[in-house]
Amino acid sequence: MGVNKVAELERNILQNILEQGTITTLFQPIYDISKQEVLGFEALSRGVGCLEMPERLFQAASTHNKLSELELLCREKAIERFVTQQLPGKLFLNVSPSALLDPSHPRGETRDLVEKYGLATNRVVIEVTEQDRVDDGFLLLKTIEHYRQLGFNIAIDDLGAGYSGLKQWSELCPEYVKVDRYFIDFCDQSIVKREFLKSIIELAKATSTSVIAEGIERIEELALLEKLGIVNAQGFLLAYPQTEPVIELDASQWSALNLKPQVPSNEHSISIGWLAMAQNAIHQCTQCKDAHKNFELDKKLMSLAVVNEHREPIGLLHRDQLTEVFAAPYGHALYAKKSVMELMDKQPLIVDENAQLDQVSQQITEQEFDIRRHIIITREGKYLGLAPLRDILKHITEEKIRHAQHANPLTMLPGNVAINEAIETRLRKQSGFSLAYIDLNHFKQFNDLYGYASGDSVIKLLAEVTVQACENSPCFVGHIGGDDFMVVFDGDDAQQLCHQIISDFEQQSKAFFTPEHVKSGGYWATNREGQKQFVPLLTLSIGLVRPDLDSCKNSHQVAALATDAKKEAKRYRNSYLFVCNRRRPTVSTVRHGQTQTECSA
Template sequence: MDNAPNRTLLDLQALEDILQQGAVRTLFQPIYDISKQSILGFEALSRGISGTSLEFPERLFCIASEQGKLSELELLCREKAIARFVEQDLPGKLFINVSPNTLLDPSHPKGETLHLVEKYGLSANRVVIEVTEQDKVDDGFLLLKTIEHYRQLGFSIAIDDLGAGYSGLKQWSELRPDFVKVDRYFIDYCDQSIVKKEFLKSIIELAKVTKTSVIAEGIERLEELTLLEKLGIVHAQGFLLAKPARQPPRALEASQVTQLNLRSQSNHNEMSMSVGCLAQIEDAIGQSTRCKDAHKRFEQNKSLMSLAVINAKQQPVGLLHRDQLTEVFAAPYGHALYAKKSVVELMDKQPLVVDENAKLDVVSQQITEQEFDIRRHIIVTRDLKYLGLAPLRDILKHITEEKIRHAQHANPLTMLPGNVAINEAIEQRLRRQNTFSLAYVDLNHFKQFNDLYGYASGDSVIKLLADVTVQVCDQSSCFVGHIGGDDFMVVFDGDDAERLCHQIINQFELQSKAFFTSEHVEAGGYWATNREGQKQFVPLLTLSIGLVRPDLESCNNSHQVAALATDAKKEAKRYRNSYLFVCNRRKPAAPIVRIKTTVHECSV
């Protein structure tokens, strides 16, 4: 006997129960920025009543669509997602799935999403509308107008399931989304498919041109994540990282970073200043402030160029610019039309908002990628609440000065920071009382190699050592500096200094063999004349590394720390082969005091 009619009736009843009772559960799956090892945001995923045929979204939304209830269901899911996101005070952005056909449904209430974010106190610029590509859209022009309306309200736009549906690149070019989420098909075993790999490369290149962020979703294998990271995709989502949950993780655990073999943000060219240092404290205005009152604020302070607009939770929702407001008021009937309206009508709803601890070089990259007007400001926050404004001009000025200073002190061969920057990196950690290790890396038998193979090969070997050190240290939080010649120093902030030093030795020994003839490699070295004119057998290039963990209470300056590392390096050089000497001495050597003695001559 066919139970299909009974199943359909049960489904219809279950749908009615869900809509009437608001019985939708919201799960959140994190989307990570794997380059910064931080949260970009969370995708909201809706579930029906547990244990019923409508528990999972495929069947739930299919029945709702068949019954003409899709708009009603989506609004319910949207409200539940926003409410739960705010209730848990989750960081980053909220990604909400929206069907294009729902957006175009004449019965779908307009402005409801903006009403919901205002109702729950969430900034529109923290919400991303995900438009799936799997639905066929008959009226592309109307969809484009609808999406543009959302963007003008301050929402960001994402194309979901790119590559899985009807319009593909055409939709991308027309909608100009802030994010594209690559369909899971192209992620699944992408490390084993040349076609998928080339598709991903093309997507990345197109994203660069269109200023779009790429999100790889559905990552389930470590090999997939490793390839995506190498290709340059920094936003990732999938079961490998975190499964959907009612109370999702808010960060990647340190153990996960290790297991996933993610590369930490390296500090090879440390930018010491955070954007918070440039924040100018200026009182913000609320969303309900009238345009004429904001105009009065600008008139009272002629140097004021922008005003941050905040919600009831002190979170920034926009930025009002003097010139735009003045231009509107100067137009015929402009004052009459806008004087009593809220500043929300005229504010920039998608300003650049950054945390006070964001490094200047990272902020600079965001500024250039989004092509902000240099006359503008960015909003600086502390714990997601408004702190102040930072002028773009000041940020770029400091970045330029920092780069010039770095170039002045960088080693011309490797372009790594030189002695001045190395000392600053050590002094900074001493001031902040941050524990660290310092490695002094030195090449052995370099002079003989240089004499035999020539200075060009010698320079190439030094560059190789620099590249190997930087690549190995990409796995951790480190600062790599080039003292000069064949000497390098590495500051390690983590507990993995010994392991990384051994990796540097292994990688350098393996790769440096390419600079020797096969005969010399086979023999393990070569014969050369020393300074005394005697023939001696010289081994292949090796490394001596001295590693110290200075005592922060006893070491007062970078010179004392460097002296510790130099002594450790000298011990390492006593060995014929590559050697890592880990020094147990953590305090500076006691100064040697020479007692002056007076010699009395006696006459006989």
Template sequence: MPSIPFPDPTDAQQDQGALLEDTLRNRHVAILLQPIVSICEQEVYGYEALARGPEDTILHAPMALFEAARQNGRMLELELLCRELAIAQFGRLGLPGKLFLNVNPEALLEPGFRGGRTREFLERAGTDPGQVVIELTEHYPIQDFDLMREAVTHYRDMGFAIAIDDLGSGYAGLRQWSELRPDYVKIDRHFIQDLPSYPGKRQFVHSIGELAKSLECRVIAEGVETLEELEVVRHLGVSFGQGYHFARPHTAPPRAIPRGSFGSECQCSPFWHLTDSVGTLLQERPPLDPRSALDQVVDLFHHAPDLVTLPVVDGHEPLGIVRRYELMNLYTSRFGRELHGRKPISAFMRSEPLIVSRDTPVEMLSRRITEGDQVTTVDDDFIITDEEGRYLGMGTVVELLKKITELQIRNARYANPLTQLPGNVPIDEHIDRLLAGGEQFVVAYCDLDNFKPFNDTYGYARGDEVLRWLGRLLVEHTVEGRDFVGHVGGDDFILILRSGDWQAQCRTLLSRFEENAPAFYDEEARERGGIAAKDRRGQDVFYGFISLSIGAVPAGPERFHSHYEVASLTTEVKAQAKKKPGCSLFVDRRGTPGGPA
């Protein structure tokens, strides 16, 4: 029997090398761009450039393409080609926002490396370096952190922002993050896939978000493929997302993402909402047609001295803004009127104005302004639209600051002085607002058991310490931007929960409380399991450790009409929870499937 011929691996390597040579020589690399979106602002923030080799070949997949380049000593050549093509395509399409470029730090070690090439590509494409974010990617282990630091310094010196790609995957990790202090960190898609079903993944993403705040870093969730994953990502406080749910990589990607892709109204504001929306700042301003001549606009400013800024609107779509002082400086310059008077105003407008929907919470707009670079002074204005993006009017930063200050003073009046959490008035307003908006939520009344004998034994100072700790614990076990934590007074707290796994939240909270409460007792009491104190009749009674009782009421507009009705039932349900010994959760099931608890 003749022997079966097996392919020679050397032949395969030669074929691969020949194909790579042809790919590099003929520049047969396709660049796909995938949007990165701002989840809260519901708009495109930038694009990641992704390379693909020749179609229908073994080098089409990016991992195969770059592995072939590494094996054949052509990594630097391939990286520069991909970078050049990506920058050229981004500039040619005139896309908004940032351009994220994948860079392997090993390229700095390649023979023939010369700094400044990326800047050359940008100048050729007419793209500002401030738009570029360098994603440092490690496909192979690099133990030398000096090399990573060198890469960061090299690219930052050229004006680029820095991102760490695929956090939690490969060789990237927390050490890189802490040492390199990147501007962005991208969470690997593994932690986003099936996120709603895995508490461990949710905890990981939440922890990354908390760490990012302390390091002043922005977090991007990769691999968002479903609306359910997006909802959880948003509720965990992640500001940016990327994945098939928004758009697949494409040679000509979309400039905007449909509003429907973002699901429910954005809830990226803090635990304590300031309650007012941007619509309260609306000022009517006559919009300018983009075809209006500069002469006409200058005449309009001349006859309306109070006007500082005007919007340029095509139909209902806002395109930009024009400012009085900028136009007047141009118009009154030497030959300004003769050279520009008949040109359309669209040629002189600022084409990237700050545009915000009227239903946006004022605190979210304030954060957007302070963290961004579109509005720089209190004299600047912003455009206000309806929910469909149609022009309504304008608002001013001055009025926004006044509104923020007014609401902060008002809300501080109702804050609990011990925990600084919202008191009765903000709690009631929040419940009424959710009911009016048709929202489904759960009100959880939290109350301490055996707290009075603890106070009588150890004094009010230690009792206050317990209450402050409980307030922090409640905040820690709720989702920022999704849930609400309030302090009614004394040892009574209110949670307003909107996450699908609210029962798991409550049980985890009870477990943490039960585990840590004994630490507030002295050693003798911990050994005995409690303390002896007098009851209300003056009799000596043994009391176990402080415990936490939670009475939970599912709520919605089909069941309640106001906070008065909700408060009445939650008080009753809380009393049922306190009948159970130790830490307990009692859920009211009247009016919900399954009957009473």
């Protein structure tokens, strides 16, 4: 068929599609893997005949100047089907900048459609693809802002695939960015792709943007993305596009995806499950010759876990030991048909996936395991995977170096970077927490009178008292700098622990004063104006907040809440814990004259 006849055929099919509305809408779920629930669905349109696939369909529409009409038809079909099926979460609609900027494209049509079908605008995400070149950036920005004012969310689709993704990101300030599949495909095996994803995550944190990884097809890709902190995922591995999509995955399906456990609240160590390599195990009845075939088929395979009929690990078979036995005279004849139980290591290190890395490290050093070996990782007693000892020790070393780089040199407590990460992690996972800002009162006068050495000792005392008070509760203690500290509380005992910190510090800090000053409750010192004033003994001001997870988008907003609360606490002469009821960020300043359980709004 000639080129002209093909074009004529496409034009006729396209016209029939537009006139008869023969568009089929498929929905592909986007999951929040941290909560193991659906975030929303991307609507994908299909035509008929030779224009069934979207690339051909939209190319034909563009060629015949029908792009705006086609997009509106696809949009209406998607909204109608989404509402009819009562799908949860958000509806992600693909919109090309070319159609948005088409003068013939009717304004307000999308708003009219959602109103027609009874769908709230805040449940619709307009996906602007980055693959189209846009010459009039200002007009696009103005158009997108119009959508946002109507209540729609904005997403940049295919980030990294086109012309100006980062520029669009900075200008459009989208709620979501969808990373192009190129950077997801085998990202676990590419340092470049991994570093690109890390950069995207950091930029997303700074701009309060949610990242969605699309095109995930392998478990290894999903595992890396989860480890990096990307919680929104889409791809064939999770669910295919369907006219009636899968809404939720059940517990067995999530388990089959082999997702790693959540990062524990103790930021000083992660769980060993993050380093587990999914690797097939062999049954205890396997003959040595068959196990040897496994090693021959995979030259990189160093160890095989041996399990019983309940998939409980009972040993570890090492390549070098089996090879050595088979290489000996008559070794093959003697052991070929014997069970691997004859040669396996019957006392390997077996740990649960939730065991902390530093705990595992202690077990490794205490039992003097060969660094070339692996350890077996289990989930609820069943075999999960293997982790090389070398990788574990390397990761622990990297964590300690990273911790030391960001730690306060005086107290060796985590500094600002780690504090922000601790807060961001909880915000990202929607895990409720309280934040305390601890500040020393009258510290400058004490430092001037008793000297810098005593001042440093007092700061170290406050660090020790705080860590000790929190050691039996899920907390994260950080040192901002100087005499300022922050504590992230994951439990419900924040107020109790803050009162304990005040009590213990006031009692122990008296040791730094002369008996006369302790008896007098303070001392006389010269202020900055050269006037004599009575300075009380050291006291603490603590501001405590419990941020609203839906309203606070980043660590800076949460820290600002705690700072305002701390300022209120400092208005009191003695040590004071100020519990702030305000949970949402604000640009307003703290007003005076509030009660203990109030804070300015």
